Amino acid sequence: MKYKHAVMMVVLTIISSFYKPNTPALPLILELYDTNTIQEIIKLDKQDIELLSKMRYIPYLSLYLQDSNFQLKKLARYIWWQNQYPYYDLYQIIIEVNQDKDLLLTKTYADFYQGAKPATNINTIDVLVNKQHYLPSEYQPTLHNDLQQGCYNAIQELLLVAKTNNYFFDVKSKYRSYDYQKWLYSYYQQISDDADRISCKPGFSEHQTGLVVDIAPQGKEINAIVDYEGYAWLAENAHSFGFILRYPENKDMITGIQYEPWHFRYVGKEIATVIYKNQWTLEEYHELCKDK
Ligand SMILES: [Zn+2]
Numbered sequence: 001m002k003y004k005h006a007v008m009m010v011v012l013t014i015i016s017s018f019y020k021p022n023t024p025a026l027p028l029i030l031e032l033y034d035t036n037t038i039q040e041i042i043k044l045d046k047q048d049i050e051l052l053s054k055m056r057y058i059p060y061l062s063l064y065l066q067d068s069n070f071q072l073k074k075l076a077r078y079i080w081w082q083n084q085y086p087y088y089d090l091y092q093i094i095i096e097v098n099q100d101k102d103l104l105l106t107k108t109y110a111d112f113y114q115g116a117k118p119a120t121n122i123n124t125i126d127v128l129v130n131k132q133h134y135l136p137s138e139y140q141p142t143l144h145n146d147l148q149q150g151c152y153n154a155i156q157e158l159l160l161v162a163k164t165n166n167y168f169f170d171v172k173s174k175y176r177s178y179d180y181q182k183w184l185y186s187y188y189q190q191i192s193d194d195a196d197r198i199s200c201k202p203g204f205s206e207h208q209t210g211l212v213v214d215i216a217p218q219g220k221e222i223n224a225i226v227d228y229e230g231y232a233w234l235a236e237n238a239h240s241f242g243f244i245l246r247y248p249e250n251k252d253m254i255t256g257i258q259y260e261p262w263h264f265r266y267v268g269k270e271i272a273t274v275i276y277k278n279q280w281t282l283e284e285y286h287e288l289c290k291d292k
Helices: 002-016 026-032 035-041 046-052 061-065 072-084 090-098 149-164 178-191 222-227 231-241 269-277 282-289
Strands: 169-171 212-217 243-247 260-266
Touching: 026 035, 035 061, 046 072, 061 090, 072 090, 072 282, 149 169, 149 212, 149 231, 149 243, 149 260, 212 222, 222 231, 222 260, 231 243, 231 260, 231 269, 243 269, 269 282
Parallel strands: none
Antiparallel strands: 169 212, 212 260, 243 260
């Protein structure tokens, strides 16, 4: 045991050298993993160690880290692909996810509702509401101008800074009640034979959280946002105000929703920055960073 302790102290010293003092996340890695895994972790670059320190305990992490094709930012996708194909070996899992095989759309937009559960921690800033996690019909957040206060302040700040760059946006859809979403979904069912591709059932819409804004160029509809000259700025800077592009292109298999360039979700600056830098979705953030 004395030997083990000595090894841990050496490892701690090595890892600490990566960090400025007062990095509170560091001891967490040491607490969560065994010596073998820590030896793999310290081979990572500084950015990856920092990212890992934000994550929950990941089973079999050392096996992942030993594979030279492994990319830490794709870890959630490896885990999901492994759950789907438990008889594949890890090498194959990593290769296939790196080839984006897991992102090929293999089910309908309605299939995503199968096995849905109530959303948890519904009053937190990073609440996950999707086709797998629904809000109660009576859930109504405290709102200020149809948004939760933090989200409202952040979008005001974003719009102001956008203006100084000569970009002008309108905020369209914000909070939507359960009953309004119920009406909207049935409306889409009447006008489209694929309502689940473009709308959500009541309780399953993130708009009910009051943490969402649909953004359009000033005086135009939301569909026009990708062609607007200010969109590149918006997509690159939204995270510094606490927003993420919630339904990115080609992530339908993860989000259950097709690409929506206008739909931005408030999660706060810190979480938004992690999600943006790693090109995650909110689903991937939850898989890796929230306790299960
Ligand atoms: Zn929206």
